Amino acid sequence: MDDLLNEFLTETAESIDVVDIELVKLEQDPNNKEVLDNIFRLVHTIKGTCGFLGLPRLESVAHASENVLGKFRDGELEVSEHSVTVILESLDRIKEILAGLEATEEEPDGDDSDLINRLDAIAEGADAEPVEDEPDTVDGEIVDTTLGRALKPGEVSLEELEAAFANAPGPEDTADDTAPEPEAAAPASSGGSLYDRVGGEDSVAVAAHLVATRIANDDQLKKFFEAVAIDLRKSKFLGLMMALFKDDIDAADTIGRQLVTVTGFGDGHFDKMLKLVKEALVECQVSSDDADEAVMTFELIREAVVNASKEVAKSTPNKAGTEQKTGPAAGAAGPAKETKKVSQSIRVNVELLEDLMNMVSELVLTRNQLLQITRNLDNTELAVPLQRLSQCTTELQENVMKTRMQPIGNAWAKLPRIVRDLTVELDKKIELEMIGADTELDRQVLELIKDPLTHMVRNSADHGIETPAVRMANGKPEQGTITLNAFHEGGHIIIEIKDDGAGIPVAKLAKKILEKGLATEAELAEMSDNQIQKFIFHPGFSTAEQVTSVSGRGVGMDVVRSNIEKIGGTIDMTSVEGKGTTFDIKIPLTLAIVAGLIVKAQEERYAIPQISVLELVRASANSSNNSEHKIETINNAPVLRLRNRLLPLVYLNEVLGFMTREEIDAREEADDFIVVTQVGPFTFGIVVDQVFDTEEIVVKPVAPILKDLDIYSGNTILGDGSVIMILDPNGVASLANNGVQDQQQDADGEQEAVQRAKYDETESMLVFTAGGGNPKAVPLALIARLEEIDTADVEISDGRHMVQYRGNLMPLIKANPDMELLEEGRQPVLVFTDREYTMGLAVDEIKDIVEEKLDVKLASNQAGVVGSAVIAGKASEVIDVSYYLNLAFSDWMRSGEMVEEGLDNRGLQLLLVDDSDFFRNMVKPVLTVAGYSVATVSSAAGALQMMEDGQMFDLIISDIEMPDMNGYEFVAAAKADDRWANTPIVALSSLAKEKDINRGYEAGFDDYVAKFDKDTLLRSLAQQLKIKGDAA
């Protein structure tokens, strides 16, 4: 295709998308001049380019819309829903024509006069309004009434319209008449050309004069310009500025080449000259912004000027070899074109990027191969260049990845328009909120989730959000909200689609499940609501009572789910009837390279995508082994007890047909590894013979003849050059249980998870030993990572142990001052991270992770210990992480001393509201030690939910800065309710300025404690509880 046309198509498509969004914005906020200007400019550009490329049909449609927009802008016309609808329609028409153009390189045939007439009628209609009395404008009145109300003008009125237009100036004529209007108006506003904005020839002449004169006075610049007479110099600058500001690049380029005839004029000089130009322009009453823009245009000729100066040095001995201002210099045309586009970004063909990505992937693999080979060699000569190569490759890979990254907003661009159309069609009121639109992800992934996302938003609007009447009746605000939220989380992107609609009706769904025979009544009776709701992911489900034009075409959530799973993502849903539905989608940032866990079954290795791997467990089938995990069977179905849950198991050997179950059971001394895998909401274990490393793998599709094998999602070449198959956990699961998913175990687990998330009753504790004495424990949630650090890497700096960790120096603190670091080997280290602080806590041995209700029995006098608790049947010391963080970073936070008072607080119920896991886990033990019984919740909404559930507390501690609902709002809401009105609420926040504190008291907090001053907090709690007690 013609390059020009190609570029035009891309650019116009982009512009149209923007206009789509902006128009919807405009409709909501008709007086937003900025939005209007933006729309007008974009449509204007489209029109202009069409004319330039000779695309009459496109041009006429764009022109007619521009016409209406122009009137909006000039305030001659009110922005109305109808007019916006018609403009949107014309944009759709433009898109249609563009699609035709793309396919055939020619404008498709078609008649747009109907649309253009309507557009023109809108433009005309308003014109006629002020002069209603005139008999001539009868036509206008008709038009007016037709357009003012009816959504889509019927045939009849259209004919009338056309008749009217036969008399009135025709569309083309009107177009021609009105076209210059906006442009003529432009200089006054900011929309005109640069030339006009800087004040036309007059100011440019003055500015040129000023520059030409001043340049001779500048010490650095004068030597370059002295050779030329002042008058000639002036006319050169005048010509140059005129050409530049009028966008005549060729002329500017030619003049630019002749501007400097002395060698040595470099970038620095050019900058200096620009400064002079800007000053001159500002003196000529040009606004600073326009002057900046004007100066920017000089960048277009920077290269030409500087190069010309160099060329003088090379070839031309006669310095003053310039006689003319203009005139095409021979040979200048070629390079001139190259200098035209000096821009910060360029368009690159997507295919080229794909190729580049593939090459880089190969490079990464080859690098890995090389590294593996040299690992076994003692040739140190290779090591250094190889390391360098490795580093470059990594950087290259990262950068190429970046080129493929696009903000997720691109996939959302169409949504406002869709939702807007839906609100009209379905007569609902819906607000679309988009958070994190600039979160980036691979464009390949982006393409693949675009449709599922659109589908889900449609679903939310169609099925989810109720009509305003229903909403009002249910005591909800008339306007429903759909919230899209995207953010990064550990190599994945999480997209949340939330609506505050009706939720998924369980009863209705259950009926339908029965109808379709997907489950029996008995089965349904045993299922939780959430399980039943998850049936929407089953093929062929649509809950809308009527099949609307919007959704419910039989392609339902199952397609969405399979699309998301196809790209290695997962989707989860929670829905509360009457409250709304939330979908959580988790997808990898990129598809090209993923982390894979390499496992072995029989003599072959396989990769399991890391994204679906939750954890690894070592277990044995025979009791002879002393491993604590043991595979048990229920009627031949292997299961594993894992932290009080039964995990269904799948033998990879059996799934792949290597062994029968009898053979597996007959093995002796079996030592199995279980890869705990999650597929959607289903968790199961894959039993493998051995687990190797995690490796970065480049996923390649399997050959067409293997496409039928669901068990593989691709294959890849490992660092050692061997090809291995990538297992698709989905396929493994379905092979293993023949499609029975969402099992009971799952339900229990889920409820457990929900409970844990809500009330945090039990606490996962990591038990370890350090020095002598009792085992020590720390809440697992506080630990960022567990590492084993080579003692050779430990350095001593400033008397403290440090280790290089993930590119930074990490202080290493001994968990017990009495313990010794290992002399050699690998030192187990618990890594704690809080904001930018990362600390390693060296321990002797990591013992276990136990899940237990944290019940700290005794406060301790010992520094660094919160107290002791019975964990796994043994008295253990619960360590105080803040103490160690303080040791590592003196600036971390002042740590208070342990208080011994308050033990009589036993039995008092506290609620801790804080969005930070770290703080929840920090504060809870402290409060527990002080004798309180503490419930925690991670959000204000969650806390209010607890209030709804009828829970009562003696005191509430709340953070201020929390997402969604901050502490101020929370306290206001809580205090406004009878149930919690008398419960003292203490703010615990790092916002400790007087202003914040005052605001806190105003909002209703009973006390305000700076985060995290233990003493003050405990004192405040005691005080508040006393006040409450006294009052009662």
Next chain:
Amino acid sequence: MNDLVVRDDLSVVAVGTGSQDFVTIKLAGQTLGIPVLAVHDVLNAQKITKIPLAPKWVSGVLNLRGRIVTAIDLRNRLGLDPLEGDKQSMSVVVEHNEEPYSLQIDSVGEVLSLDDQLFERNPVTLDPRWREVSRGIYRLEGELLPILDVDKLLAFETQGKAA
């Protein structure tokens, strides 16, 4: 593209003025020909990764200079007994629908330039499984050389999971 041209020439069997080049391969004592232009690579014994659950005539996948190639067990495909003992097979890499495939064979012979006049259609008595993938027979001195039709050999899509 060139191999396509060769094939076209061959289908016009009778004209017979030119000659075609073939790579000969050995499979269970039988010599077979593959049009030389269809052959991308000839490899010695390779490490082949087995694919459990795959059709029987797929012996696995192998790495050819960073490309993943699907290996086809030609013996199995043609209904022959598997190669006995620990003898390693050689690979002839061909392409079908832009996907590389490696045909696992016993050994590779020479490249023959054969006169079109020696070409003959498949005899009707030929095993149907062979007839399906053989394009015709060259009458050589001392033996007959069936020519493998690579595309038909690899057109699994149309015939499902036969074999």
